[in-house]
Each structure stands twice: as structure tokens, then as C-alpha cells.
Amino acid sequence: MRRRIRPPSTRARVLGWFMLIVAIALGLNLVVVDQLMHSRVAEMTTAELEHETDRFRLFAERGVDPHTGRPFADIPQLLESYLAEAVPEKDEAMFSVVDGRPAHRTRNDVPVRLDRRDDVVAAASAATAPSVGRIEAGGGAVYAAIPVTDGTGGASGALVVVEYSGAAHANASQVVRSTALASTAALLVAGIIAWFVAGRILAPLRQVRRTAEAITSSDLSRRIGIAPEARDDVARLARTFNTMLDRLEQAFEGQREFLDDAAHELRTPLTIVRGHLELMGDAPQERAETTAMLLEEVDRMQRFIDDLAVLAAADRPDFLTPGRVDLTDLVVGAVARASALASRHWTVSDAADTVIIGDGQRLTQALMQLCANAVRFTVDGDALSIGAVVRDGRVVLTVRDSGPGVPDGLKDRVFDRFTRADGHRRDGSGLGLAIVSSIAAAHGGTAAVHDAQGGSAVFSIRFPARFPDASGAAGPARGAPPPDPQSPPDDRSKEKA
Numbered sequence: 001m002r003r004r005i006r007p008p009s010t011r012a013r014v015l016g017w018f019m020l021i022v023a024i025a026l027g028l029n030l031v032v033v034d035q036l037m038h039s040r041v042a043e044m045t046t047a048e049l050e051h052e053t054d055r056f057r058l059f060a061e062r063g064v065d066p067h068t069g070r071p072f073a074d075i076p077q078l079l080e081s082y083l084a085e086a087v088p089e090k091d092e093a094m095f096s097v098v099d100g101r102p103a104h105r106t107r108n109d110v111p112v113r114l115d116r117r118d119d120v121v122a123a124a125s126a127a128t129a130p131s132v133g134r135i136e137a138g139g140g141a142v143y144a145a146i147p148v149t150d151g152t153g154g155a156s157g158a159l160v161v162v163e164y165s166g167a168a169h170a171n172a173s174q175v176v177r178s179t180a181l182a183s184t185a186a187l188l189v190a191g192i193i194a195w196f197v198a199g200r201i202l203a204p205l206r207q208v209r210r211t212a213e214a215i216t217s218s219d220l221s222r223r224i225g226i227a228p229e230a231r232d233d234v235a236r237l238a239r240t241f242n243t244m245l246d247r248l249e250q251a252f253e254g255q256r257e258f259l260d261d262a263a264h265e266l267r268t269p270l271t272i273v274r275g276h277l278e279l280m281g282d283a284p285q286e287r288a289e290t291t292a293m294l295l296e297e298v299d300r301m302q303r304f305i306d307d308l309a310v311l312a313a314a315d316r317p318d319f320l321t322p323g324r325v326d327l328t329d330l331v332v333g334a335v336a337r338a339s340a341l342a343s344r345h346w347t348v349s350d351a352a353d354t355v356i357i358g359d360g361q362r363l364t365q366a367l368m369q370l371c372a373n374a375v376r377f378t379v380d381g382d383a384l385s386i387g388a389v390v391r392d393g394r395v396v397l398t399v400r401d402s403g404p405g406v407p408d409g410l411k412d413r414v415f416d417r418f419t420r421a422d423g424h425r426r427d428g429s430g431l432g433l434a435i436v437s438s439i440a441a442a443h444g445g446t447a448a449v450h451d452a453q454g455g456s457a458v459f460s461i462r463f464p465a466r467f468p469d470a471s472g473a474a475g476p477a478r479g480a481p482p483p484d485p486q487s488p489p490d491d492r493s494k495e496k497a
Helices: 010-062 075-085 118-126 166-214 233-279 284-313 327-338 360-376 432-442
Strands: 092-098 101-105 131-135 141-148 157-164 323-326 345-351 355-358 383-391 394-400 446-451 457-464
Touching: 010 075, 010 092, 010 141, 010 157, 010 166, 075 092, 075 101, 075 141, 075 157, 092 118, 118 131, 118 141, 118 157, 166 233, 233 284, 284 432, 323 327, 323 360, 327 345, 327 360, 327 383, 345 394, 355 360, 360 383, 360 394, 360 432, 360 457, 432 446, 432 457
Parallel strands: 345 383
Antiparallel strands: 092 101, 092 157, 131 141, 141 157, 323 355, 383 394, 394 457, 446 457
């Protein structure tokens, strides 16, 4: 079985792309340097030929022998006198051609003597105007043939100036090779530096991986260390990862607490049922009393399971069934239903004559949970009120009781699951106000509690108002601000009973 090739690490891929890009850049630079160097050699060679051509033209135009001060007698004397005066540069030579044969030349060492090449001599003899030629012998040379005539049909000749560019081109190639070696060394050094720099930059990513590997379902406390002043993309990624871990830890902790509380809530009635079944006697009256008690515990477990089902469905997209909701009918119906809960003085505090878009059944369920909660903290004959208004583009549903109010230490967690007021009887599941909060959140709003004058509590549900348009479909709220799912509730609280 062939071993699977391990893919390269991110650090190696970053280094590979960096080296490739730098190598391409250096390669292009070498090509440009090579072209520029050899072009410069060619330009200098051409410039030297033009310079010597101009000097010879001026010398011939003067037509005076510098040694005797007399005019030149003929072409051979002109050429001989010029060559005697000329001081050729390094890698430069001159010779004359008279009547098709080489005559005189400068006395300096050259890679190859062109006055001995018949093709060069023939080309110079045949030239009727200054011309340039090139040969590859001796490393390469460029020559210029400058014809000279006396205009009388006498002897004719030519001056040949030769520039040997082989050494200059060799020097240029050496410079390019040296540049290539230096570029290679620079590439290696840059690669080593880039390897360590990439490792430093990607260190938080490796820490993210190690942290993720170290996280287990029982330990979510690991975090990535980040310098406070770090503001780059990797630091932001690490902070985002830490924030995600915070949310996961809170979610797992909440789930663990929820399961513990749920197990406790189910274990208590099951223990009661088991104990009564074990102790139940054979007498008919005792059996009837035990059966009634067991049915009460079973009903309590059923209510608890139903509440759990509602909370579990709250995050589903089909939790709500939006439709037209008349706020007046909603409040009046809630008062009628609440009257069956307990003997209280139920009233309507506000009933806006408005139709909104919402889930009427869920809103009724939330109001009844608030009413049931209020009943637990009041006695027969106490006044309780239910209201619904539209204020500042938001629907506000309220239930006000005349009980003792909510303790300050409990307001911050009243809407948490399984939260109860200290010392209160355990006839509730501890999930009622959590359901209210979930229904409010599903409508894009929040649930809150505050104390009213006289010490009573006012529980409220607030969510953006949406109104049906002319066709009956849901339309935008008139002046309603959009819900912000990221922001916490203004006055979020938990169930007191």
C-alpha cells in the first residue's frame, strides 16, 4: 500500500510562492541587465567608430601635412600621415587600403588583423561611402570603412577603423554572471529570512490548531494568547477564535446546567411516583388517593416535557406562523383565559385598536405564561391587568400584578431556565418565563421586567411592529427600528416563579 503524500504546510506554501515570485523577479532583472550591458557595449563601439570617422574627415578636409605644413601630394600620403598621428584606444586598430591592397596600419596588438582578411580589404576597396561591417573572429569586431578619393581619377584608398568588442562583451557577461550569483545568494538569504518571518506570522494559526486539538467536551477553557497591541489579520482571526470558544464554553455550560436541571426536575416526580407505588396499600380509598397523587405528578411531568418541547422548537424557522393579529382581540382573549386560572380581578389596561403581523397563538401563549406567573405571587381578589400598545414602532404587551415585585438580585436572571424566587413553592416547571423570552426573541424582540409604583411587577414583551399592507400581506413597520439580533435586551430578566 502506497503511503499518502503529506501535503505541504501553510508555512511551506507561503515560502514556496515567495521564492517563486522573487526568483522570477530576479530572473527578469538578470535578462534586463544582460540586455542593457551588451547594448551599452554596442553603443560605445558605434560611438568610437563615429568619433574616428569625424576626426579623419576633419583631417582630410584640412589637407595639410602637420609635419611639413604642405598640402598632401596624394591619397597614400594622406592615409600614411593620419595613421602616423593616430593613437588608437585599447581594443582599437586602424589600417589603410590603397588601390585594393593594405598599405599602412597602427602598431598595436589586436586579437585578429583584419588587414590580412581579403573580404575586409575587398569591402573597404569597394566602398563608395562610409560603411560598417562586422566579423565574429577574435571574439567579434566592428569596423568602419571610410573611402577617400582625390577627384582626379588618381589613386584611391580607404581608412579602416576596427573596434574589437569581444573583451567588452566578455566583461559584460562576467558582470551578469556575478549579478546572477549575487541574486542567487540573496534569494537564499531572503528564503531563510522569509521562513522565520512566515513562522512568526503564522504562529497564532499553529496555536489555533493546537488549541483546537486540546479542546475536549469537558475542557473548553483553553485560549490563544494574543499581544494586546496586535492588529493584523492573524490577530483578528485569533480573537475571533477566542470569542467563538467563549460562546461555545457558555453554550456547553448552559447545556450542562440545563441537562442537570432537567434531570433533577424529572427525577423528583419519578421518585415520588416510585415511592408511592412501593408504599401503596390494598385499601380502595388508599389506592384512590395514591392514584390521584400519581396522576398529578404525571401531569406535572407532561407539562414540563411540553415546555421543553416549546423551548427546543424556539430556534427552528417554523416556530412562528405569522398572520394577522388584532391587539384588542388578543388582550380581551387573554383576560378571558386568565380568569380561569385563579380568582383574581383581571382588567384590560390598554388595548390598541391595531392589527399587526405576528403569531397570535404564540403571543397568547406568552401572555398566559406571564399571567400564570403573576397568579403564583398574588392571592384571591388581587388586581392584575393585561395591555397591548404600539409605541415608537414597537408592539408592547404587558402583564401587571399587585404582588411583592421582583428582587433586584433576581431581575438579571428571571428569564433563565429553572430560575425560581427563593423559598417559592415548586408548582411551576421553571421554564415559563424562558418560553416567554423565546417567543419574544422569535418576533425579533425582548422580554423585560421592571417595578411599578407600589412595589408590583410589570412584565413586558417588546418587538418591532409589522403591519399588513393593502393586500393583507406583511408590510414593514411604520417607523419601527429594525431588530438587532446581536444586541442584548435592554432590560432582560428571568422567571421569578
